[in-house]
């Protein structure tokens with residue numbers, strides 16, 4: 001689906017006279033398979049968000065390239081704005097960054113519909129379905145983002161990204177601002193989208209218990225590099241890199257998780273009656 | 284140390300008064316870590332922000348909030364300013380919005396330290412920065428918020444809240460977005476801190492709540508529905524919401540609770556959890572349950588225990 005080949009990315013810092021460059025991504029290569037859930041884990045500052053930004057073309061890579069089939073989407077020559085790019089959506093770590101403070105929630109959710117030229121007459125129904133699918137209701141639509149809680153805004157960001165009908169959704173730490181019940185709800189929604197629409201999911205998270213539960217494959221990053229990539233069961237049962245071992249050891253230190261240790265399964269039960277309708281854009 | 288009595292937070296609106304926080308009573312004792320957990324949007328941050336007078340202008344607060352002998356809701360802005368940062372430190376949810384985008388971390392930290400009467404030497408600043416698990420403090424202090432990753436911003440937010448060495452810390456989601464190694468480090472730091480200070484902690488991370496808390500309050504739709512000592516609470520939850528919440532942890536069933544919480548503009552006659560509760564009785568729909576003591580160290584708001 002996507003091919004990432006030898007990607008490096010640096011940020012410059014320092015002042016005007018003494019520019020320093022620092023590599024945030026070093027020689028990153030991997031393939032993203034169709035319909036998979038690929039989780040990215042790794043220490044704070046290791047480059048996960050930077051990689052996500054490169055994948056959606058918000059940052060230009062300095063070396064290497066990102067390809068979709070024959071199309072080069074991002075290389076040192078720049079990023080390509082194409083149909084394919086619009087099929088990749090990102091939900092940012094911090095919802096405040098992505099929601100326009102001057103727009104009501106209704107307007108925020110109408111944006112993707114306007115972009116996709118959905119007939120106005122369908123807006124209401126789709127928007128109501130959409131906000132219900134993230135566990136909120138119609139009553140929230142007339143408020144502004146600053147009148148909602150952190151976790152409520154995070155869910156609005158999820159709802160909006162889904163309304164873009166992406167083929168690939170990149171979720172950057174989207175569940176950490178949510179209580180575990182709402183988190184479970186959002187995870188169910190994403191898994192359902194994967195099942196029903198064949199969406200591919202890149203899920204960036206620090207929550208290893210959750211990652212273990214939902215990932216098909218896991219990328220472990222440290223200091224701008226991929227140190228390990230593999231199937232979820234391999235990563236958790238036979239970690240080969242020292243850093244991965246440390247992560248798993250630390251995960252097991254978290255008392256609540258360990259004390260309840262029923263063997264954590266790599267499944268999400270989608271049959272639960274909880275799910276509301278996923279909004280459908282009649283095109 | 285900190286006492287909230289009958290605290291109610293409301294916003295006037297076209298459709299009548301919105302009441303996101305309704306008659307909350309709680310005490311944070313000296314050297315105690317008191318943790319609030321609960322549904323996203325149930326009013327935790329509003330409570331945290333009400334204590335130091337940091338709510339939006341259109342918010343109305345009634346009730347009483349005491350910090351030792353000071354009746355905080357009656358204090359002038361000037362008097363509150365003296366308390367903020369000196370006697371009470373605050374870690375805000377969402378550091379991306381609370382950090383000032385146009386100043387480096389160093390000048391923001393220096394400002395806070397000077398304000399609380401500490402000398403902001405580079406050594407002291409380095410030490411504080413290191414204490415939140417940042418091991419290249421000089422480089423990080425020179426950066427602006429947009430140059431930092433989410434986890435670094437979060438750690439600076441904690442550093443800013445604790446820099447002035449306050450008697451009490453209010454920490455709203457201090458560990459979100461941190462990797463597991465740093466999280467453990469920060470938990471250790473807070474545990475250290477808590478030996479001689481009071482902490483009001485708000486978190487969605489049940490591991491963090493479990494590790495740090497002396498007592499736990501569970502909130503749902505603007506009300507406290509259960510208060511218990513942490514050890515009692517984690518071995519058994521009484522309130523049906525609290526129980527379902529624990530069960531949706533990814534190490535357990537990870538089943539979301541069906542339905543949604545009522546919106547703050549909705550008036551609910553009976554128990555606010557009744558349309559989602561699997562134990563509902565007939566009286567749950569029309570009679571509002573009170574918070575009653577059911578055990579030496581436990582209070583529950585539920586007809587099933589009344």
Ligand SMILES: Nc1ncnc2c1ncn2[C@@H]1O[C@H](COP(=O)(O)OP(=O)(O)OP(=O)(O)O)[C@@H](O)[C@H]1O
Pocket residue numbers: 011012013024042043044045046047048049050051093429430431432433434435460462
């Ligand atoms: N605009 C920028 N200018 C300079 N440096 C930057 C910029 N954005 C990110 N960086 C640096 O690049 C590195 C990687 O940052 P990134 O945000 O990708 O980390 P991350 O893996 O997402 O971390 P976290 O888990 O904390 O969110 C960090 O050291 C960060 O300070």
Ligand SMILES: Nc1ncnc2c1ncn2[C@@H]1O[C@H](COP(=O)(O)OP(=O)(O)OP(=O)(O)O)[C@@H](O)[C@H]1O
Pocket residue numbers: 146147148149150151152177178179294301303322323324325326327328329330339376547
């Ligand atoms: N300025 C405001 N005007 C009107 N309603 C508001 C305002 N600020 C917050 N609210 C509402 O009050 C409720 C509680 O918000 P609060 O931020 O305290 O939630 P929270 O428990 O901290 O949630 P989270 O865990 O998602 O951070 C929410 O339903 C929110 O929509």
Ligand code: SF4
Pocket residue numbers: 522523524554555556557558560561562563564567572584585586587
């Ligand atoms: S009062 Fe009734 S509806 Fe509410 S939590 Fe208790 S049993 Fe459930």
Ligand SMILES: [Mg+2]
Pocket residue numbers: 048049050093172432433434
């Ligand atoms: Mg990040």
Ligand SMILES: [Mg+2]
Pocket residue numbers: 149150151327328329376455
């Ligand atoms: Mg909050």
